Amino acid sequence: MTGGSIRYGIEGRVFLVTGASRGIGLAIARELVEQGVSLAICARKQEGLDEAVKLLGGREKVLAIQAHIAKEEDVERMFSEVLGRFGRLDALVNNVGMNLLTPSVADTDTVLWQKILDTNLNGTFLCSRAAARIMRQNKRGKIVTVSSIAGRRASPGMGVYGIAKAAVEMLTRVLAAELAPFNIQVNAVAPSMVRTEFSRPFWSDPAIYEQVARAIPMGRIAETTDVVHPVLFFTSDGSDFITGQTLLVDGGASAV
Ligand SMILES: NC(=O)c1ccc[n+]([C@@H]2O[C@H](COP(=O)([O-])OP(=O)(O)OC[C@H]3O[C@@H](n4cnc5c(N)ncnc54)[C@H](OP(=O)(O)O)[C@@H]3O)[C@@H](O)[C@H]2O)c1
Known part of the structure; x- marks a missing residue:
């Protein structure tokens, strides 16, 4: 289902998608271009951004900003650049997330804990805060965060990541309650495994794929x-x- 086959009535709106040089973020960016929005994207690496801009139709179509979402000065610069180019912001998609395989919490060192929380939780907080401050003035806006089913159940190797994603879901609820009087809606989606570079070690191994797919009523992992x-x-x-x-996007896994 691609190529603007469903119309969302969002043409002309200004969007920022974080972590959109590949994977789910890039797929969201591609569909947004099809829908005719004014689009800004970010990632840490310039090469990835350059490739993405080419795929998305060039610099006239998309503003690409090199930024690390866990760095406050980068986030402030990023939102200023978006306002500088488009003059407003209608929607933020908090897509950035990362996992480093972790041992049990009892064996996790502080540096690893901090690193995972920094990107998944603190980065999402910094971007949401910046967007909320802009959207409050306009009395409208949408914030959507890509969480994970790892935030719902304890999974081996994903403990700290899951803790961060669970916190992101609470951030979503708190922001939703606080921003409702400003006509700003804040929601999240929580996918099960999606076929991207992030999850390649799992889906590229046929034995692991088979095991994962068996637990999903739809019988497959998600595509972007x-x-x-x-x-x-x-x-x-x-x-x-x-x-x-x-919203759990999990092929029915949580229903059984
Ligand atoms: N794939 C799955 O199975 C799966 C399942 C459930 C949930 N999710 C969630 O879905 C989201 C996207 O995952 P994905 O699989 O598409 O990941 P991905 O393929 O690894 O892509 C991550 C994107 O985020 C950027 N990025 C990473 N850290 C960043 C940072 N600190 N600041 C700015 N940009 C950063 C990356 O570019 P640079 O490296 O250049 O920064 C890249 O563009 C994440 O929140 C993830 O937790 C994924």
Whole structure:
């Protein structure tokens, strides 16, 4: 399901998608270009951004900003650049996330703990705060965060990542309650395994793939487009009375 086959009525709106040089973020960015939005994206590495800009149709179509979302000065510069180019911000998609395989919490050192929390939680806080300050003035806006089912159940090797994603879901609810009077909706999507570089070590191993797919009623892992459309729904007027929710995008895994 790609190529603007579903219309969301968001053409002309200004979007920032974090972590959009590859994977789910890039897939969201591609669909947003199809939908005719004014788009800004970010990532840490310039080469990845350059490639993404080419795929998205060039610098006239998309503003690419090199930024580390856990660095406050980078985040402030990024939002200033978005306002400088487009004059406003209608929707933020907090897509950045990372995992480093971790031992048990009892064996996790402080540096590793901090690193995972920095990107997944602190970075999402910094971007959401910056967006909220802009959107409050406009009395409208949408913030959507890509969480993970790892935030719902304790999974080996993903303990600290899961803790960060669980906190991101609470951040979503707190922001939703605080920003509702300003007509800003804040929601999240929580996918199970999605076929990207991030999860390659798992899906590229046939034995692991088989085991994961067996636990999913739909019998397969998610493709990036499976995540794109729920995110776009949360940025559209169709979700104006939905806020503080996390939608599981898991092929039915949590239903059984
Ligand atoms: N793939 C899955 O199975 C899966 C499942 C559930 C949830 N998720 C969540 O989905 C989101 C996207 O995952 P993905 O699989 O698409 O990941 P990915 O393929 O690793 O892509 C991550 C993107 O974020 C950028 N990025 C990473 N750290 C950053 C930082 N500190 N500041 C700015 N940009 C940064 C990366 O570019 P640079 O490296 O250049 O910065 C890249 O563009 C994450 O929140 C992840 O937790 C993924």
